[in-house]
Amino acid sequence: MRNHRAHYFGSEEKARIEIIPMIDIMMFLxxxxMLVTLKMIENNGMKLELPQSSTSAPIETTKITLGVTRDGALHLNGVAISEVNLIARLKELQATKKVDVVIAGDKGVDYQRIVRTMDVVRMAGISSVALATSQN
Structure with a gap:
């Protein structure tokens, strides 16, 4: 007997490559x-040395990251912004949807500057404010 598979009409069935499982694997990859890349973009390109906290927990719905550098400059999602423009931008965003703000202050930032930044965010009508830390 031959090792070829035969169709019931007697003709041989040709070998073929199944492409559907390959497409499924490519879509999965x-x-x-894409999800890994989105997770990597979280820091927005600012180099900050965050203080450590043993009780920190990730926030599920972070919409805006507000960075405060050692010299007191504000950065909204990685772009430098003044306090006046920040308030206007936050009010504009708050009018369209719920906004959560995470303040990422550099390790050497004066505590008063962080409190001032929180006040600026609250002046825009946003009460959901968190402070970013790095885990031990």
Whole structure:
């Protein structure tokens, strides 16, 4: 007997490559790398040395990251911004949807500057404010 598979009409069935499982795997890999890439963009390109906290927990719905550098400059999602423009921008965002703000202050920032930044965010009508830390 021959080792070829035969069709019931007697003709041989040709070998073929199944492409549907390959497409499924490629879609899975595409989604996986997209999610990994989105997670990597979280820091917005600012180099800050965050203080450490043993009780820190990740925030699930962070919309805006507000960075405060050692010299007191504000950065909204990585772009420098003044207090006046920040208030206007936050009010504009708050009018369209719920906004959560995370303040990422550099380790050497004066505590009063962080409190002032929280006051600026609250003046815009946003009560959901968190402080970013790094875990031990």
């Amino acid at each position: 595409l989604v996986f790398f």
